[in-house]
Amino acid sequence: MKTLAVTGYRPWELGIFSEKHPGIRIIQHVLYNRMRAFAEEGTEWFVTSGQPGVEWWAAEAVHKLKAEFPDVKLSVLMPFLEQEARWPEAMKEKYFEMLARADHVAAITRRPYESPAQLRLKNDFIVQKTDGLLIVYDEDLPGSPVYFLRAAERRAAGDDYPVFYINRYDLEDAEREWFETRGGGDLET
Structure with a gap:
C-alpha cells in the first residue's frame, strides 16, 4: 500500500477544547504507532484534507516518522481554498505550520467554499487517490468521519480498498x- 488516507474526529467531537488535553497525547501515540507500521510495510504517502483534530495529529506523526523513514511524505488535499477562513487565529497559525511542513499541498476545488458538495467531492477524491484508509472512528460515536467512511465503503464495495480502524x-x-509503562507518569513526557 503506497498511499494511505488518514482521517477521524475533529477535536470538539471528542470533547477536546484545549491543545493541552491529555487525550491528544494518547491519540497521537496510537496514530504514530499505526502509521509507523504502515511505513515499515512500504507506505510512502499519508494523505489528509487538513481538518483540525485527527488529521493534524496524523500530520505531526508523519513529521516524526521522517526521522526514521525519510521517504515518507505528507499530502494535504484541502476540499477548497481558504478552508481556514473562519477559524480562530491560533488554529490558522497551526494550520499554516502544518501546510509548510507538508510535502504536497493542493485544493481539490480551486475556489473558496460554495456548498457541501465540495466536502463530498473531497472524500470521494481522496478515497480514489489512495490505497486504503486509516480512520479514528467508533460506530457508537457518529460524527464527521462517517462521511469519509461512507466514501471508502462505496469504493470497497467494488474494489479492494481496506479500511483500518x-x-x-x-x-x-x-x-x-x-x-x-510510565508508572502513571505525565502524558506530556
Whole structure:
C-alpha cells in the first residue's frame, strides 16, 4: 500500500477544547504507532484534507516518522481554498505550520467554499487517490468521519480498498499501557 488516507474526529467531537488535553497525547501515540507500521510495510504517502483534530495529529506523526523513514511524505488535499477562513487565529497559525511542513499541498476545488458538495467531492477524491484508509472512528460515536467512511465503503464495495480502524477500545488500551509503562507518569513526557 503506497498511499494511505488518514482521517477521524475533529477535536470538539471528542470533547477536546484545549491543545493541552491529555487525550491528544494518547491519540497521537496510537496514530504514530499505526502509521509507523504502515511505513515499515512500504507506505510512502499519508494523505489528509487538513481538518483540525485527527488529521493534524496524523500530520505531526508523519513529521516524526521522517526521522526514521525519510521517504515518507505528507499530502494535504484541502476540499477548497481558504478552508481556514473562519477559524480562530491560533488554529490558522497551526494550520499554516502544518501546510509548510507538508510535502504536497493542493485544493481539490480551486475556489473558496460554495456548498457541501465540495466536502463530498473531497472524500470521494481522496478515497480514489489512495490505497486504503486509516480512520479514528467508533460506530457508537457518529460524527464527521462517517462521511469519509461512507466514501471508502462505496469504493470497497467494488474494489479492494481496506479500511483500518482506530476505535475507542484501541485508545483505552493505549491509555492503560501508557500509564503502566510510565508508572502513571505525565502524558506530556
